[in-house]
Structure formats: structure tokens, C-alpha cells
Amino acid sequence: MSDFNKKSLSEFVNLIKSKKTSSLEITNHFINNIKQSKKLNSFITTCFDQAIKSAKEFDSKKNSSGLLAGVPLAIKDLFCTKNIRTTAGSKILENFIPTYESTVTNNLWSEGAILLGKLNCDEFAMGSSNETSYFGNTINPVGKDLVPGGSSGGSASALAANLTPATIGTDTGGSIRQPASFTGTVGLKPTYGLCSRWGIVAFASSLDQAGPMTKNVEDCALLLEAMSGYDEKDSTSINKKKENYSTNLNEKIKGLKIGIPKEYRIENMPQEIDNLWKKGIDILKKSGAKIVDISLPHTKYALPTYYIVAPAEASSNLARYDGVKYGYRSKKGKNLIEMYENTRGEGFGDEVKRRVLIGTYVLSSGYYDAYYLKAQRVRQLIKNDFDQCFKEVDAILTPSTPSSAFKIGEKTNDPISMYLNDIFTVPVNLAGIPAISIPAGHDKKGYPLGLQLISRALNEQKILNIALAMEKNISFKQSLDRWWE
Amino acid sequence: MEQEKFDYYIKTEKNSWEVVIGLEVHAQVISNSKLFSGSSTKFGSEPNTQVSLVDSAFPGMLPVINQFCIEQAVKTGLGLNAKINLLSIFDRKNYFYADLPAGYQISQYKNPIVGEGEVTLDMPYGSKKIGIERLHLEQDAGKSIHDLSPDNTFVDLNRSGVALMEIVSKPDLRSPSEVNSYVKKLRTIMRYLGTCDGNMQEGSLRADVNVSVRKKGETKFGTRCEIKNVNSIKFMEMAIDSEARRQIELLESGKSIEQETRLFDTKKNLTRSMRSKEEAHDYRYFPDPDLLPLQINQSFIDNIKNNLPELPDQKKNRFIKKFNLSPFEANVLVSDLDISKYFEDVIKNSDIKLAKNWVIVELFAVLNKKNIDISNSPVSPQNLALLINTISSGEISGKIAKKVFEIMVETGDDPTKIIKEKGLKQQSDPKELEKTIIKVLENNLDKVSEYKSGKEKLYGFFVGEIMKATSGKGNPKIINDILKEKLKK
Numbered sequence: 010m011s012d013f014n015k016k017s018l019s020e021f022v023n024l025i026k027s028k029k030t031s032s033l034e035i036t037n038h039f040i041n042n043i044k045q046s047k048k049l050n051s052f053i054t055t056c057f058d059q060a061i062k063s064a065k066e067f068d069s070k071k072n073s074s075g076l077l078a079g080v081p082l083a084i085k086d087l088f089c090t091k092n093i094r095t096t097a098g099s100k101i102l103e104n105f106i107p108t109y110e111s112t113v114t115n116n117l118w119s120e121g122a123i124l125l126g127k128l129n130c131d132e133f134a135m136g137s138s139n140e141t142s143y144f145g146n147t148i149n150p151v152g153k154d155l156v157p158g159g160s161s162g163g164s165a166s167a168l169a170a171n172l173t174p175a176t177i178g179t180d181t182g183g184s185i186r187q188p189a190s191f192t193g194t195v196g197l198k199p200t201y202g203l204c205s206r207w208g209i210v211a212f213a214s215s216l217d218q219a220g221p222m223t224k225n226v227e228d229c230a231l232l233l234e235a236m237s238g239y240d241e242k243d244s245t246s247i248n249k250k251k252e253n254y255s256t257n258l259n260e261k262i263k264g265l266k267i268g269i270p271k272e273y274r275i276e277n278m279p280q281e282i283d284n285l286w287k288k289g290i291d292i293l294k295k296s297g298a299k300i301v302d303i304s305l306p307h308t309k310y311a312l313p314t315y316y317i318v319a320p321a322e323a324s325s326n327l328a329r330y331d332g333v334k335y336g337y338r339s340k341k342g343k344n345l346i347e348m349y350e351n352t353r354g355e356g357f358g359d360e361v362k363r364r365v366l367i368g369t370y371v372l373s374s375g376y377y378d379a380y381y382l383k384a385q386r387v388r389q390l391i392k393n394d395f396d397q398c399f400k401e402v403d404a405i406l407t408p409s410t411p412s413s414a415f416k417i418g419e420k421t422n423d424p425i426s427m428y429l430n431d432i433f434t435v436p437v438n439l440a441g442i443p444a445i446s447i448p449a450g451h452d453k454k455g456y457p458l459g460l461q462l463i464s465r466a467l468n469e470q471k472i473l474n475i476a477l478a479m480e481k482n483i484s485f486k487q488s489l490d491r492w493w494e
Numbered sequence: 495m496e497q498e499k500f501d502y503y504i505k506t507e508k509n510s511w512e513v514v515i516g517l518e519v520h521a522q523v524i525s526n527s528k529l530f531s532g533s534s535t536k537f538g539s540e541p542n543t544q545v546s547l548v549d550s551a552f553p554g555m556l557p558v559i560n561q562f563c564i565e566q567a568v569k570t571g572l573g574l575n576a577k578i579n580l581l582s583i584f585d586r587k588n589y590f591y592a593d594l595p596a597g598y599q600i601s602q603y604k605n606p607i608v609g610e611g612e613v614t615l616d617m618p619y620g621s622k623k624i625g626i627e628r629l630h631l632e633q634d635a636g637k638s639i640h641d642l643s644p645d646n647t648f649v650d651l652n653r654s655g656v657a658l659m660e661i662v663s664k665p666d667l668r669s670p671s672e673v674n675s676y677v678k679k680l681r682t683i684m685r686y687l688g689t690c691d692g693n694m695q696e697g698s699l700r701a702d703v704n705v706s707v708r709k710k711g712e713t714k715f716g717t718r719c720e721i722k723n724v725n726s727i728k729f730m731e732m733a734i735d736s737e738a739r740r741q742i743e744l745l746e747s748g749k750s751i752e753q754e755t756r757l758f759d760t761k762k763n764l765t766r767s768m769r770s771k772e773e774a775h776d777y778r779y780f781p782d783p784d785l786l787p788l789q790i791n792q793s794f795i796d797n798i799k800n801n802l803p804e805l806p807d808q809k810k811n812r813f814i815k816k817f818n819l820s821p822f823e824a825n826v827l828v829s830d831l832d833i834s835k836y837f838e839d840v841i842k843n844s845d846i847k848l849a850k851n852w853v854i855v856e857l858f859a860v861l862n863k864k865n866i867d868i869s870n871s872p873v874s875p876q877n878l879a880l881l882i883n884t885i886s887s888g889e890i891s892g893k894i895a896k897k898v899f900e901i902m903v904e905t906g907d908d909p910t911k912i913i914k915e916k917g918l919k920q921q922s923d924p925k926e927l928e929k930t931i932i933k934v935l936e937n938n939l940d941k942v943s944e945y946k947s948g949k950e951k952l953y954g955f956f957v958g959e960i961m962k963a964t965s966g967k968g969n970p971k972i973i974n975d976i977l978k979e980k981l982k983k
Contacts, residue, residue, distance in 0.1 A: 089554045102553065109547060111554060208554040214783035243556050244785050322783055325586050328597020329551040333649070345647070349590055372588070372778035381780060 013038045018080060018175040018228035019255075025079040032079030032123065035174075036064040039081050039125055043172045048493040051147045051157075051166040053086045054094045055126035063123040075121025076235045076255070083173035085164045086127035087134055088114045088219070089208040093124065097210040098132040098142040098160075101330045101337045101356030111208025112240045113177065113219045120235040125173055129163030132358045133327065134184055134212040136160050137430045140421055141360040148417070149192055150489050151456055155414040158188030158430075164222050165192040170493065175223040175232050179209060181216045182315050183410075183434025186446035189222055190409035190459030193448040193487040195229045195476070196222045198434075200466045201441035202247035205240030211326040213319040214245075216438045226447065226477040230254035233469060247467070257470055260478035263297030267475070268402035272308035273433060275411065281452045282408045289406055289449055289460045292482045298475070301402050305394040310387045311436040316428060317371050317384035318439070323361075324368025330356065363424065392440040399465040404475055407433050409446040409459035437463055445472045448485040457487060498618040502669030503710055504742055510710040513738040515667035515703065516718075519680055521659045521690040522634070522698040523566045529633050529657035530557030530600060537696050541650035549655040551595035556784050559584075563657040564790065566689045567607050567631050568798050570659055573683045573805055574626050576611025578795050582630075584785045588778040593636035593649050601660075603779040606630035607788065613683070614807060615675045616825050624676055625664030634658050653697075659690065665704065665715065670731035677701065677727050678829070682806050686831050700725040705737045707745070716741070717751040721758050721765055733758040737765045809834055817846050826854055832869045839875035844882040852882060856896070860903050872906045873899070881909040889913070890920050891970060922969040927960075928976050930968070934959045935980060945981060956981075 013035065016024070024030045040057050060081055067079040089095045089107035096102045110118070118124070131141040139147040139162025147162045149155035150170040157166040161178025165188030168176050178185040180198035189196025197220045204219040211217060221232035234254040240246045269290065274283070290300055332338035332352030339351035357365070371380035398405065411432055420427040437444040442465055449460040460479070462472040503510040528535055531548035548555045571578050585603040608629035615622045636654035640647050661680060667673050681692035681699060692699045701724055706716035721737060724730045736758070741751050755774070756765040781787075804812070806828045813824040813834075827837045827850070840849045857878065861868060881898060884890050890898065890913060901912050913919055921927060934956065935942055945952045960973050 095553070097553070105553070107552070107554075109552070206554070207556050210553040211784075242558060244558050245783075321780060325588050325598055325778070325780070328588060328590065329553070329595060331590060331592075331597060333592050334550055334595055335552070345592055346590075369778065372780055374776045374778070377778075377780070 014042075014171045016174070017224050018077075019231055021080050021174050022076070022078055022231070026073055028073070032064040032067040032081070033061065035079070036060050036081040036123060036125070039171075039173060042170070043083075043126065045494040046167075046170055046172050049148045049150060049166050049170055049172075050145050051129050051163040051170070051172060052083065052126045053096055053098070053129050053144045053163070056093055056124055057126075059093075060123050060125050067121065067123065073121070075119070076231060077117060077120040077122035079121055079123065080174055081123045081125045082117060083125040083128050083164075083167050083176055084114060084117075085130050085161050085176065085178045087130055087179050087210045088177070089210065090114055090124060090127065093127065095127065095210070096144070097134070098130045098144060099357065099361070100143040101352070102210070103143065103337060105336050107208075109208060112205035112242065113209065113236045115208075116236050116238060117177070122235070128161075128167050128176065130178075131160035131162065131184075132361050133210065133323070134160035134179055134181055134217075135323070135360050135364055137183070137187060137427050138415070138417075138420065139163060139166075139188075140417065141358055143358060146417060148493070149414050150493060151192060151414060153492065154416050155456070156191070156417050158191035158414060160184040161196075161222065162188050165189055165194055165196070168192065168194050168222055168224065169487070169489065170491070175221065175228050177219055177232065177236060178222050179212075179217055179219050180434075180438065181212050181218075181319060182438050183431040185220045185222055186409050186434050186444060186459070186461060187430060189446045190448070191414035191457065193457030193485065194222055194224060195226055195445065195447050196220065197229050197233060197445040197469070197473075198437060198443060199233065199237060199469055200247070200443045201438075202245050203237045203443070203467070203469070205238070205243040205246050207240055207242040213322040214326060215322060216315075216319055218438070226473060226480050227255070227258060229445065229476070230258045230473045233473075249467070252470065254470055254473055258477060259474055260296075260481060262293070262475050262478045265298045265404065265471075265475065266301050266402040267293050267298050268301050268303035268398050268405040270303050270305045270308065270398070270405060270407060272305050273407045275432065278411055279452070281413075282411060282458065285450050285458050285460065286406070286408050288483075289479065292479050293406065293475070296478045296482065303398045303402060303405065305391075305398060305436070307387065307390045307394050308436055311391055311439055312428060312432055314384045314387045314391065315431070315435040315439060316367070317380050318388060320364040320368035321372050321381050322368070324365045324372065327357075327361065327365055332356070360424075388439045391436055395436075395440045395442060395463075395465070403464065404468075404472055405463040407461045407463065409433060409461040413452045413454065413456035413458050433461060442466050443469045443472060445476050447476045447480055447483070448487070449479070449483050450485065457485075500617070500619045500668070502671070504707070504738055506742060506746060508746060511707045511738070511742050512710050512712070513668060513734065514665050514706045514708065514715055514718075515669075515673055515734055516665035517663045517667065517673065517676065517704070518702040519661040519663075519677065520700050520702075521570075521661060521680070521684060521692070523563050523631075523657035523659055524689055524691060525560060525563050525566060525657055527560055527562075528655040529560055529563050529631065531655055533655065535656050539652055541648070541652060544652040545654065549595065550651055551597070557600060557782070559785065559788065560657065563631060564607070564788065565798060566657075567629060567659055568790070568795055569687050569802065570661075570684060570689045571608030571611065571629055572795075572799055572802060573687045573689075574608070574611035574613060574629065574661070576626055576629065577609035578790070579605065579607055579609055580790055580792070581605065582607040582788045584631075584782045584788065585779045586782045589775050591635070591638075592647060593638045593651070593654065595636065595651065595654060599633050599635060600782055600785070601632035602630035605787075613676065613679050615672060615679055616821065617672065617675060622672065624666045624672075627662040627664050629659055629661045632658050632660055665706075670734045673703070673730050673734060674727050677730065679806070682829055682831070686803055686805055694726050697725060701730060703730055703733060705734055705741070706751070707738050707741045716745075717753050719751065719753065719765070720755050722755055722768060724758055729758060729760055732760070732763055733765060736763055740765065817841070817850075819850060823850055823854060830868065832867065836868050836871070836875050840879050840882070842879065844879040845886050848882045848885060849879070852878060856899060872904070873902045874906070877902060877906075877908055884909060884913065888920060888922065888969065888971075890918060891966075894918050894920065894966060918967060920969045921964050921967045922972055924972055924976065927964070927968055927972055930963050931960055931973065931976050931980055934963055942981070953977075953981075
């Protein structure tokens with residue numbers, strides 16, 4: 010059984026397909042791991058009975074087809090799952106049970122995957138440390154006192170701790186890549202519109218994108234292939250043929266041009282991060298890629314732009330949580346307005362309130378032009394920067410985060426320093442382009458660090474291939490002593 | 495006929511005031527499904543039975559534009575002679591209310607689908623053009639029901655998400671009757687196009703009315719007040735008059751007008767303040783990130799344009815030219831698509847001159863009295879044409895025809911059948927009539943001699959007696975000929 014802890018998603022799929030092991034056996038293995046992982050607090054809801062039932066059903070079928078044949082998966086609690094509670098990490102949805110299944114998770118089940126449970130996350134995906142969750146913070150398996158990153162912190166934690174063979178998260182400003190970097194795992198944010206947003210609890214509609222989180226690049230390609238695809242129910246979904254990322258995956262990157270943006274060499278960046286970056290550059294060079302110095306001049310405006318656009322959209326997206334139709338309703342209040350105030354006052358946590366307030370402010374009459382409109386214009390400039398660079402280079406290499414995982418509570422009282430964590434990931438969301446974070450080394454404390462590869466829209470295959478080539482040469486190793494069991 | 499002059503000025507002891515009005519008409523789009531979801535739009539269904547997860551704003555639900563509603567808006571825009579914008583944007587209008595599930599309404603703010611256009615009104619003082627500022631698409635909200643329980647408000651989301659067109663006029667209207675004419679004209683155009691049924695009782699057409707006043711001759715606009723959600727033309731007229739007088743009274747007593755939103759109390763015939771400018775909502779409009787900008791191409795518009803039905807103004811001109819109708823008659827007949835169809839059906843097989851009078855005078859009187867639509871008329875256009883033909887052919891007189899018509903209204907029967915059964919056919923046999931005339935004259939020898947000695951007024955008396963003797967069926971022309979001949983002798 011312990012051997013299972015070393016297996017990747019792709020290996021599990023092959024084991025099941027070749028009937029060397031059953032879906033039930035693997036499902037039981039992960040259920041067992043999850044049961045011993047209470048200390049990590051990475052799950053909000055588990056559905057073991059349903060998972061066992063589904064695994065048995067799968068095993069009884071003659072034909073075990075599907076990209077994810079019989080593999081159990083836990084997923085971020087931002088995806089609506091039919092008849093399974095979906096909370097978005099918030100008190101306001103504490104008892105919300107959807108009657109519908111998100112398109113992305115539905116795609117997974119259609120490929121044969123089985124739901125294990127729902128993973129903890131920052132409330133409404135607003136946070137970089139998983140500390141804003143109403144259900145308590147998730148712990149990083151790398152260290153007892155470390156955050157797993159956020160907002161897909163539960164996903165990253167569960168993946169690194171072998172509580173699920175792979176998982177999916179959502180990335181609005183770095184919510185897949187930053188926790189992947191903090192836990193030594195692979196995370197990819199696809200091109201905006203590649204994965205349907207239908208059925209995902211919305212944070213910032215123009216930035217939100219679901220993506221895979223896996224142990225390695227091969228798994229990442231496989232899971233991306235399974236979850237992506239056009240959906241007519243999402244007007245921003247890109248109407249194009251489904252790609253076969255896993256079969257087209259290769260490490261031939263000779264002759265590719267990789268850009269190194271000087272603006273990402275920020276002030277006070279730890280030497281370790283800089284060293285990691287250099288290591289990445291060397292590996293690419295050795296693999297035959299050509300390194301090009303590039304400039305993304307508007308990078309410094311990305312974070313302030315993001316912290317206008319995202320809260321603005323969030324303030325409107327979260328208006329529906331008003332206690333009228335579903336979700337938490339305060340018992341206090343003499344009239345409709347008081348009911349709203351109490352419901353939202355009691356139902357939302359501080360970070361959500363902070364962003365709703367910021368968002369409401371920047372959209373207010375008299376401030377709209379100065380903030381929201383200007384931010385949209387800057388967003389276009391940031392996009393143009395990337396477009397310009399991609400005329401010259403195939404991909405861009407940057408660090409994923411400006412630091413390794415920080416301590417629980419370290420930044421909770423300092424939102425600005427918390428927001429700075431997203432400095433390398435946010436520009437990609439604003440530009441709507443794909444990026445992957447792969448584990449690339451450790452800092453001197455032994456905490457994992459990630460490198461990020463960025464490319465033009467719909468160029469997922471290219472960054473997967475480069476990532477694969479780098480992965481082979483980096484030989485990142487992570488052995489956790491399973492202290493939580 | 496001399497044209498009347500515009501004369502709607504509110505006169506006080508000191509001044510004569512002009513009233514300036516602009517309208518925001520909300521017209522429900524005829525469409526089987528809602529603007530952004532597949533739910534049905536059927537009116538009068540059980541509460542909360544026409545509601546999808548999108549309409550009730552469940553987490554993760556996304557809007558998808560209904561292509562048919564776009565077509566309907568473009569069609570309406572073309573009917574208003576307006577510019578169609580190839581690029582338009584859906585925005586979110588944010589406010590909290592129990593019957594607004596998402597906490598925002600999807601509308602079009604800065605970039606509407608239809609731009610400037612115009613509508614021509616036929617007023618007694620001539621035709622008048624009213625500018626259209628814009629037409630945009632938006633969702634309707636649900637309905638809050640406050641009177642079912644003393645402690646609770648109930649919400650019905652059937653209407654939530656239904657497509658509305660908001661048609662904004664320029665401040666070109668100057669009197670309640672112009673507003674009456676404008677709303678009716680919009681309604682007629684949309685009914686011709688099949689884009690809005692204009693049913694005000696069901697709320698398919700309602701308006702926010704902007705009213706300001708200024709002294710006659712003044713060119714600057716006064717401060718306006720908006721009267722929200724007026725749902726009948728009569729109430730619009732009443733509200734405008736009442737609001738204008740309120741404003742004048744304030745101004746003449748040295749006070750100023752506060753720009754605000756008001757409600758019309760139909761029972762008291764007064765407007766009252768709903769919220770002041772300071773209390774006005776800040777809707778925090780911004781482009782809806784769930785929807786891409788709406789792009790349509792010229793061929794889409796051209797295709798709709800090429801398939802537009804004949805519009806009221808075109809039909810009116812055709813009626814005037816082709817059927818030699820007066821502008822007034824043409825206006826009446828084109829004011830409703832069903833009326834115009836009825837009229838054209840009647841004149842397919844009958845005399846136009848007789849037909850227009852029968853439709854406009856006799857038929858309308860009956861429909862008004864019975865309060866029914868022409869589409870439910872007991873007299874079919876085919877039967878009315880038959881009746882008119884019996885008059886033209888001299889089979890019955892106009893007077894008898896009215897009797898036959900009365901029976902047709904009650905029974906819906908074919909006029910030839912009624913004439914036959916009731917024996918109402920005109921007596922046109924000269925020999926028979928001569929016998930009757932001789933008899934009448936013999937019975938009134940004294941009157942005959944009076945007539946012959948110069949009392950010619952008695953001619954009508956003889957005609958009356960002869961008609962009585964023929965039970966009204968005598969052919970008046972033949973009677974005339976014979977009677978004149980007999981009285982000469």
C-alpha cells in the first residue's frame with residue numbers, strides 16, 4: 010500500500026486500465042490516508058461512501074475507458090458538486106448543497122474519475138495562505154507551522170500529502186501556482202476561457218480560471234486534457250477543438266527562445282530565489298533553448314491593477330449572497346436592509362469584507378474613471394507587453410513566488426505583504442494567458458520553491474513541454490515524513 | 495379643413511407654462527425564453543415555476559445571451575428609424591433588493607444596441623417628429639408581493655430575467671396628448687413588428703415619465719422629476735398634468751424644483767417623492783465580465799431589414815394613395831395591425847368608399863360598445879363585404895343594411911341568409927311599387943291637393959307613408975321616380 014504513495018496519477022490510470030489493481034483498492038488507499046490527515050485540515054467535506062460505491066461500480070464495468078479511469082480525486086471546494094455540499098470556504102455557504110455539477114468536474118467524472126471530497130480553500134478564493142477559510146486554515150505538509158499558500162491551499166496540501174493523486178484548483182491571481190510552489194507540486198493556470206467557469210463559485214469573473222494541480226508534468230497534461238473544453242454555457246469559453254496535451258507531450262525544446270523579464274528581478278528578492286532562477290536558466294540552456302533578455306515594462310502596475318479589477322468584480326459577484334434564496338441567513342434584523350446587513354456581516358469573513366468594500370468603492374460614481382476604468386486600461390498595457398514579447402520569444406521564465414512558504418499567522422495582519430506574494434503570478438491572469446509552476450528546488454530551510462513558465466494564449470502544450478524538459482533535469486525530490494499521521 | 499394649433503400651455507395668473515416631457519418606455523420583448531436563460535416567459539404561470547438556476551442567481555451560474563432577443567431589439571430599432579450599433583456592451587447595474595437575485599441587473603449602459611432614431615406623430619395640428627435617444631436591452635427583475643402576509647414579503651421570480659427593451663425618447667414631448675399619441679405609436683410599431691405585445695395590463699409596456707416646466711418662450715430646460723413605473727396611458731396623462739402643476743406652483747411661489755424620483759398616486763391624482771437626488775442609488779455600473787461585448791455584423795442587420803413587414807407609416811401612405819382615404823381615415827385604419835388587416839380583407843371584394851365608413855363608423859361603434867377587439871369581431875370581414883355588396887347592387891337600402899348589420903352582430907350570420915330569411919330584400923319592381931304609391935295617394939287626397947297647391951314640403955310625408963307600406967323595403971330611387979311622375983299630374 011505504501012507503494013501507492015509514490016505513484017503518480019498517470020501510473021494509477023495505467024494500473025487500473027491494465028487491471029493490475031482496482032479502482033476500489035486505490036480509493037480505499039486514499040480514504041485511509043485522508044482519515045489520518047486531520048491535522049492538515051485540508052478537507053472541508055469528504056464523501057467516502059459515495060466514492061467507494063462509485064469505485065465498485067467502476068470495477069464492475071467491463072470497459073475501463075476514460076482518461077482518468079477509476080481514479081479517485083479530491084477537488085477544491087469552489088466547484089459546485091451535485092448533492093455534495095459546496096462551501097467556497099465560507100460560512101455563508103456552510104450548508105449549501107448544489108443541485109448541479111460544474112462543467113469542469115463533470116468533465117472529470119465523464120473521464121472516469123471519482124470524487125473523494127472537497128478541499129479547503131480561502132473564503133471565496135480570496136487569500137494567499139488558506140487562512141481566510143471559515144473552516145480553519147490548512148497546514149502545509151512541508152512543515153507544521155507553514156501555510157500551504159492559497160487560495161487552492163487545501164488542494165496543494167492534500168496533493169503533497171498524498172491524500173489525492175491529483176487535484177484541481179482555481180487561479181484568479183496565482184491561486185494554483187503559488188500553493189503549488191509552496192508545496193513542491195505542479196500547478197497550471199490555463200488560458201482564460203480554456204476551462205469552463207460554469208458551476209464554479211465566482212470570485213473575479215474576468216480572471217478566474219480552473220486548472221490542474223499534480224505531482225508531475227505528465228499528470229498535469231493528462232488532467233488538463235480531461236478538464237478543459239468548450240462549454241456553450243459559459244459565454245467566455247473559447248470555442249475550439251479539444252487538445253491532446255498528454256499524447257502530444259514531449260521534451261524537445263531545442264531552439265526555443267525563452268525570455269527573462271528584467272522587471273521580475275524585484276527589490277529585496279531573496280538570493281535563493283535569484284539562484285533558483287539562474288538554475289532554471291542554466292537548465293534551459295543545456296537543453297538547447299536560447300535565453301533572451303526581455304522587458305515587460307508595466308509589470309509594476311500589475312498588482313495595483315489586480316487589486317482594483319478583482320475586488321470590483323467580486324463586490325458584484327458576491328451580492329447574490331444576501332440570505333434571501335439560499336445559504337446563511339441571519340435571524341437578526343427587523344427589515345430587509347437589516348437582514349442583509351446582518352447576514353453578510355455574520356456570513357462573510359474579514360478578507361472578503363475588505364475586498365467587497367474596496368470593490369464597491371472603486372466602482373462608485375465619481376471614482377469609477379479614476380480606478381476601475383484606469384485599471385482596465387493598464388490591464389490592456391500589461392497584455393500588450395506580453396503580446397510584444399511573444400513576437401520574440403516562445404515562453405517566459407520567472408520565479409513563481411518571491412519567497413517560500415511563510416509561517417501561519419505571519420502575514421495575516423499585513424494584507425499588503427500578503428498581496429505581494431502574488432507579484433509574479435498576477436500579470437498572467439490580467440493578460441489571460443497560460444502559466445505553469447513547477448517545483449525547482451529548496452531554500453536553505455528545506456522548503457520547496459517553484460519556477461514559472463508563461464506563454465501566449467492557448468500555448469499550453471509549449472509550456473508543458475518546456476516544463477517536462479526542465480523537470481527531467483531539475484530532479485526535484487521531496488520526501489515528507491508524514492508527521493501528520 | 496383648417497388645422498388646429500398646438501395649445502397645451504398651463505396658464506396661471508402670471509404666466510403661461512410649457513411642459514417638457516421625455517419618456518423611458520420599458521417594453522417586454524416577445525420571446526419564448528428569457529434574455530440570458532432558457533426559462534419560459536409565459537405570463538400568469540404559478541409563482542416561481544418559470545425560474546432557472548441562472549434566473550435565481552445560484553453560485554457559479556452564468557448568463558448566455560438569447561440570440562432571438564437581439565434580433566427583436568434590432569428589428570424594433572429599425573422600426574424606429576434608428577441607428578443599429580454593431581458593438582454594444584452589457585453592464586451590471588448593482589443594487590440590493592429581494593426580487594433581484596444576483597444583486598445586479600444586466601443592462602446596457604454606455605453602449606446600447608440601438609442609437610438615435612425618430613417616431614412621427616399625427617397630431618390634430620400636424621405631424622410631429624419625436625427623437626429617440628436610444629434603445630437598450632435589459633433584464634426584468636422578479637416581483638415582490640407585500641400583501642399576502644402581514645409579516646412577510648413573498649418573491650415571485652417568474653419575471654426575473656425576462657428581456658425588456660428600454661426605449662428612451664428625447665425631451666421632445668410637450669403635452670399629455672402627445673405622450674398618449676407617442677406611446678400608442680410605439681406600441682403600434684412594435685405590434686406590427688411582433689417585438690412587443692404592448693399589453694399594459696400584464697405589464698408588457700410601462701414607462702418612467704420625466705417632466706419639467708418652463709415659461710413659454712424660454713429655451714433652457716427646467717429641472718426635471720422622474721415619475722417611476724406608470725403602467726397606463728391614462729395614468730401617464732394624469733401624472734404629467736398633476737406633476738407639471740405641482741412644479742409650476744413651486745416655481746411661482748419662489749421655490750425651486752429638486753431633481754428627484756417620484757411616484758404617481760392614481761387614487762389621489764398626485765405625485766409624491768420616492769427618493770431625492772441625494773438618496774439616489776449609485777448603481778456602480780461596469781461591463782459584465784461574464785458576457786463578451788455583443789458584436790453584430792451588417793449582414794445580420796440587412797437580413798432583418800429586408801424581411802421587415804410594412805410599418806404603420808408606410809401602410810398609411812399606401813392607404814391614402816391607393817384607396818384615396820383621408821389622412822385621418824388612414825390613421826385610424828393603420829393604428830392597429832388587426833384593424834388594417836380587417837379593412838384590407840373587406841375591400842378585397844367590396845366598394846372602398848362604403849367599406850371605410852362601415853368599418854370606421856358602424857363596426858367601431860359596435861366594438862367600442864361591446865368592448866371587444868377587432869380580431870374577435872362577430873362580423874367577419876367576408877360577411878361585411880357581402881353586406882356592402884348588397885348595398886352597392888341595390889339589393890337592399892343603406893337603412894335596411896343597418897338592420898341586417900344589427901342581426902349580424904348578434905348572430906354572426908351571413909347577410910344574404912338574413913336578408914332571405916327575414917324577407918328584407920328591396921322591392922324594386924316598378925309595377926308593384928306603382929300600385930302601392932297609387933294606394934297611398936288615394937288615401938291622402940287632401941294632402942295631394944295641398945302639395946299641388948304649393949306645399950312641397952309634403953313630399954317627404956308621401957315617401958314616409960310609401961316606405962311604411964313597403965315595410966321599409968321599397969327601393970327609394972324607383973319610388974322617387976314614380977312618385978314625382980304621379981304628383982305632376
